[in-house]
Amino acid sequence: MVQIPVQTLHRDPQLFYWILIPITVVMVLTGVLRHYASVLMATAPKKQDVKAMREQRFLGRGVTLRTNHHVLSQKAFDVRRETLTAGYESGAYLKEPEKKGQPPANPLSDPSAMDGMMGMMKNNMAMIIPNTLIMSWINAFFSGYVIMKLPFPITIKFKSMLQAGVQTKDMDPRWMSSISWYFLCIFGLQFVYVFLLGSDNAASQVAQQMQQQQMPNPMGGPGQDPDKQFKAEAENLAVVEHYSVLDDVEERLLAGIKS
Amino acid sequence: MPSEREFQIHPIVQESVVHNSKALSNLQSLTASLFGISVGILGLESYSGFLVYFVFSFITTLLFYVLKVAPESLSEGRPPLDPTRFYRGVFEFWLSGAFSGISGFILTWTLFYGLVRV
Numbered sequence: 001m002v003q004i005p006v007q008t009l010h011r012d013p014q015l016f017y018w019i020l021i022p023i024t025v026v027m028v029l030t031g032v033l034r035h036y037a038s039v040l041m042a043t044a045p046k047k048q049d050v051k052a053m054r055e056q057r058f059l060g061r062g063v064t065l066r067t068n069h070h071v072l073s074q075k076a077f078d079v080r081r082e083t084l085t086a087g088y089e090s091g092a093y094l095k096e097p098e099k100k101g102q103p104p105a106n107p108l109s110d111p112s113a114m115d116g117m118m119g120m121m122k123n124n125m126a127m128i129i130p131n132t133l134i135m136s137w138i139n140a141f142f143s144g145y146v147i148m149k150l151p152f153p154i155t156i157k158f159k160s161m162l163q164a165g166v167q168t169k170d171m172d173p174r175w176m177s178s179i180s181w182y183f184l185c186i187f188g189l190q191f192v193y194v195f196l197l198g199s200d201n202a203a204s205q206v207a208q209q210m211q212q213q214q215m216p217n218p219m220g221g222p223g224q225d226p227d228k229q230f231k232a233e234a235e236n237l238a239v240v241e242h243y244s245v246l247d248d249v250e251e252r253l254l255a256g257i258k259s
Numbered sequence: 260m261p262s263e264r265e266f267q268i269h270p271i272v273q274e275s276v277v278h279n280s281k282a283l284s285n286l287q288s289l290t291a292s293l294f295g296i297s298v299g300i301l302g303l304e305s306y307s308g309f310l311v312y313f314v315f316s317f318i319t320t321l322l323f324y325v326l327k328v329a330p331e332s333l334s335e336g337r338p339p340l341d342p343t344r345f346y347r348g349v350f351e352f353w354l355s356g357a358f359s360g361i362s363g364f365i366l367t368w369t370l371f372y373g374l375v376r377v
Contacts, residue, residue: 016374024370148373151298152305181369188366191288 009175015147019178023138027185028192030130035197041122051095055226058084058093062233070245077242088234094226134182142178150174271347279345283323283352284359290319291360292367299371312364316357324352 048056062084069077087093146163152174154162159173162180294315298308324342332344342352 020370020373148369151303151308151368151372184362184366184369187362189363191292191360191363194285194288 009146009149011146015145019142019145019147020181023142023178023181024185026134026137027182027189028196030134031189031193032196034126034130035193037126038123041126043119055093055095058087059226059229059233062088062230062237066233066236066240069240069242072242073244073246074242081237081240085234085237088230091227091230093230135179138179138182145178146171146175147178148176148181150176276347280351283320283346283356286323287316287319287356287360288363291316291364295364295367296371298364299368299373300375302372302376304372308368312361312368313357316360317353320353320356 065077065080065084072080149172150162154173156173159171162173162176163171291312294312298311303311324340328342328345329339332341333339335344337344342349346352
């Protein structure tokens with residue numbers, strides 16, 4: 001086995017002061033800025049009129065009754081189910097009962113739907129704009145420097161990514177340029193934000209992206225016919241097989257006492 | 260359906276689960292960065308560095324278990340090393356921390372290795 005000699009490279013210590021520290025500081029500050037931007041841009045939920053609120057709440061009530069039916073007694077559950085189902089079927093809870101059966105309005109023309117989309121766009125913008133700016137800033141000022149060495153070996157495939165702008169064929173892929181330090185900062189600065197902003201921060205974009213993927217469509221998304229939702233909920237309620245957690249509770253209590 | 264009814268008889272509060280796992284993951288990400296600093300200063304490379312990281316993050320979880328989880332869970336009659344009093348999954352408790360903190364570890368490891376050694 002041939003021992004590959006370790007490459008050594010003499011670098012100006014000024015590289016640390018003028019490249020590494022600026023990039024790190026900028027990354028941390030961008031995270032802090034993003035956190036406060038998202039705090040400031042978070043719009044308070046808009047006030048809805050009574051009818052629209054009632055429509056939403058009654059739909060929510062149906063869902064809650066269906067998921068928590070086990071805490072009610074048989075009689076209480078039956079009464080609630082009958083009332084809700086009757087209301088759903090007759091359309092008494094609808095915002096505009098006379099419009100029942102008509103196709104839903106175009107979501108683009110509905111101002112309340114626009115609001116939700118604007119919020120999503122703002123979020124995306126808060127992620128995209130700083131990223132593009134910093135990437136181009138680093139590319140403009142700091143490309144072509146080798147600043148660091150990774151402490152673990154990686155394969156040659158990473159060379160083009162880590163040493164972008166440094167065209168040296170035989171250089172060990174462990175040497176990395178400023179752009180790869182930027183990537184490391186994107187993924188690894190979470191602990192700094194936890195220190196600075198507490199654990200509920202909105203600074204890390206990696207965590208934010210994961211959150212966005214997990215989030216399902218917000219309740220009663222735009223463009224859905226509330227009448228159809230009510231009908232579906234009535235059907236769901238009809239098929240619930242009710243039982244109570246208090247069934248056989250005395251036997252469980254006795255068993256607990258005896259042992 | 261016995262399992263669903265069990266959950267309904269002994270309900271689990273989602274907020275508490277989130278709070279518990281957040282406490283653990285914050286601890287892990289902070290300690291991971293400190294391990295990165297120490298490994299970087301020691302100048303460990305490749306496998307030995309990762310090995311030290313995994314060993315120490317396991318020790319962190321173990322200390323967390325012994326100091327925080329064990330007093331209440333053992334007195335409830337649960338077997339040792341079983342975190343289900345406060346956490347949903349056993350594997351989640353013992354293993355997830357090491358992987359969530361690894362990016363911060365690599366960052367500080369590289370930084371201090373670069374500052375001190377090269």
